Amino acid sequence: MEGNINTNVVIIGAGLTGLVAAHYLLKSGFSVKIVERNNRPGGVIQTIKEQGFTIEAGPNTGVVSHPEIVELFEDLKDDCTIDIANPEAKKRLIWKGEAWHALPSGLLPAVKTPLFSLGDKFRILGEPFRKRGTNPDESIADLVVRRMGRSYLNYAVDPFISGIYAGDPTTLVTRFALPKLYTLEQTYGSFVGGMIKKGSEPKEERSKKATREVFSAKGGLQYLIDALVKSIGNENILLNCKDVVVSKNDKIFSTTFLMGSIPVGLTSEKVISTAGGSEIDALFPFIGQEQSKAIKQLEYAKVVQVALGYQQWKGISINAFGGLVPSIEKRKILGVLFPSSFFENRAPEGGALLSVFLGGIKHSEFYSLKDEEIISLVEDEIGEMLKIKGIKADVLKIFRYQYAIPQYTKTSEQRLEAVGFVQKNYPGLILAGNIRDGIGMGDRIKQGRAIAEEIINK
Ligand SMILES: Cc1cc2nc3c(=O)[nH]c(=O)nc-3n(C[C@H](O)[C@H](O)[C@H](O)COP(=O)(O)OP(=O)(O)OC[C@H]3O[C@@H](n4cnc5c(N)ncnc54)[C@H](O)[C@@H]3O)c2cc1C
Missing domain, CATH: 3.50.50.60 (FAD/NAD(P)-binding domain)
Known part of the structure; x- marks a missing residue:
């Protein structure tokens, strides 16, 4: 041309x-x-097929939002x-102490979970009665502490923000970074009350297509x-x-x-x-x-993604969406997804595919590590956290993104x-x-x- x-x-x-x-x-x-x-x-979207694994170099999943x-x-x-993730593997795990705990969905698990403090579990009952925020530039961290308590920030919202933004909830401004959450509080005065009211409001036929399910392409x-x-x-x-x-x-x-x-x-x-x-x-x-x-x-979080493929999975059960690591736990990874658990044909029968994330806004230094350093760091962390120590992945790929996620x-x-x-x-x-x-x-x-x-x- x-x-x-x-x-x-x-x-x-x-x-x-x-x-x-x-x-x-x-x-x-x-x-x-x-x-x-x-x-x-x-x-940033690219899929690589190797030795029976279907590896995403960039995003692994989206939400039907x-x-x-x-x-x-x-x-x-x-x-x-469209490929919709298996709902049976929808559990989100959060690392606390020396183990993974499922993020509770439902009242009883929410009462029993060790993730949140007893004080905050009681405090959440008062969430619908707390005053609306008045600072339009309030950070996600301030909003969550104000309405729900610090343990919800540390063990639910901080890891969730790592998973989405590779970011820091103390600097992300709610109305820009999570506009739906901001509107929920501003419109209904409460997250809990707002979600209940919104759920009972009639939905237009078209908006029913936004199912919030996790998707990819087959x-x-x-x-x-x-x-x-x-x-x-x-x-x-x-x-x-x-x-x-x-x-x-x-x-x-x-x-x-x-x-x-x-x-x-x-x-x-x-x-x-x-x-x-x-x-x-x-x-x-x-x-x-x-x-x-x-x-x-506009600042971007630097992210390193490491795909690990195992022909035979010998670690703990990973029948879940993935695990996120709260910053307060001071581990070296942000989290790990289990794509072969929630999508079909992403790993050979009996095998597993993991996608590990590190770096982000709080640890941009990981972006510049040499490949050998990243491999040893990931093998140590995953070896310990998924009980697969000493077993090498059959396929390992490192993807670096200098401008991964805008903040x-x-x-x-x-x-x-x-x-x-x-x-x-x-x-x-x-x-x-x-x-x-x-x-x-x-x-x-x-x-x-x-x-x-x-x-x-x-
Ligand atoms: C590691 C990672 C994980 C992610 N995980 C998720 C996830 O789990 N769920 C989710 O929903 N989203 C996720 N995302 C975000 C999602 O991938 C992006 O929102 C989306 O793919 C971005 O598409 P885009 O076209 O806007 O930008 P890009 O994919 O960045 O495309 C922009 C294009 O413009 C080109 N370009 C830029 N400058 C120039 C120039 N000067 N001249 C010519 N060409 C130029 C670039 O080469 C590039 O091809 C993730 C992103 C990354 C990096």
Whole structure:
């Protein structure tokens, strides 16, 4: 490809957000070109098959949090199928002392669990009667301690935040990081009362599709990516694009880059960026310094993911979703998922696949460890915690992410204002991706479709 090509929409980034937006735009008759730096589409999503194991390099699972997820799979049904996690393996384990304990679901287990203090178990009875918070920038930690007590922060919310954000509940601001929880308190005055009231409110037919179940694609998330790529067409996804820069001339954007040593230019009336916050000023040099600074200050947690495949599992029973490790326990891993327990065909019969996470915002130093150091650390921790000491994994893979998970902290207000300002001042430019609207795959699918519809319905 060479020279100058005109298209309706240029999308920067062939991750899930960019692919979903392109899929819906093309379906409505728009011409689209995706410009991707990498040599493959999918962004952080990649599935690897080896020795009978189906290994996810990036996300392992998502939550069916929006109807758009189910609708996307319906749309792609000829090429991929949604895989819903086995509900029998839904137990979440939390490490306390020297053992795993199931996170209680239901009243009796909640009374009996050793995870929470006796004082907090009584205190929770008063949760519906506590006052609403008044600080819009209250951290998740402050909110939880105020309404539920410190042991709930330490042994439920802190590990949950490690599992989702690889983050720190004392710096994540509830209204940005967990907006549904924030709204629950602000609308109903209580988590417990709010959940009961919300549960009894009639639901629209479409919103019933958001089942909150855990999903993947059958055979691995790569099948979702491949199905999107097939729908979009390889000719519309430009890979290995280096030094991408966008400029604006009247109503037209020019996107220039190198494919190998060949300079390419695209002109369009719309540009959608799905790149992370750190890319913004290089991509859009015409944006004001104040705005790019506000967007760039978004911090990302560095995460190392280690996949371990065992042909024969000899450790403790892992019939659960996974185990999370509270920071207060001072272990070296954030947690471990058991994908072969909740999805079929992820490991050979009798074997097991584990996915171990380390690093995160509190331990970014792990990101720079050498492979041998990571392997020895993970083998020690997993050996002890899952009682599989001395048994080597048959397959071991390390995946490092410098910009794994964005942290929606106090700086979010400024960042979102800057995004709004830029979009208003440069009509046709859409700054999307994980700089706004949530961090999970479900959020990305919802955003990708919403952006496409915004353009289609204009
Ligand atoms: C280790 C890990 C675990 C996760 N676990 C979960 C989970 O359990 N559940 C869940 O729901 N979500 C999880 N996520 C989050 C989820 O994977 C993401 O929300 C989603 O895949 C992001 O898609 P995206 O398209 O927005 O971004 P990306 O996948 O990052 O794609 C952006 C694309 O843009 C390209 N790009 C960036 N800058 C440029 C540029 N200047 N020029 C050209 N191309 C550029 C990149 O190469 C990339 O391909 C996890 C993420 C990671 C990293």
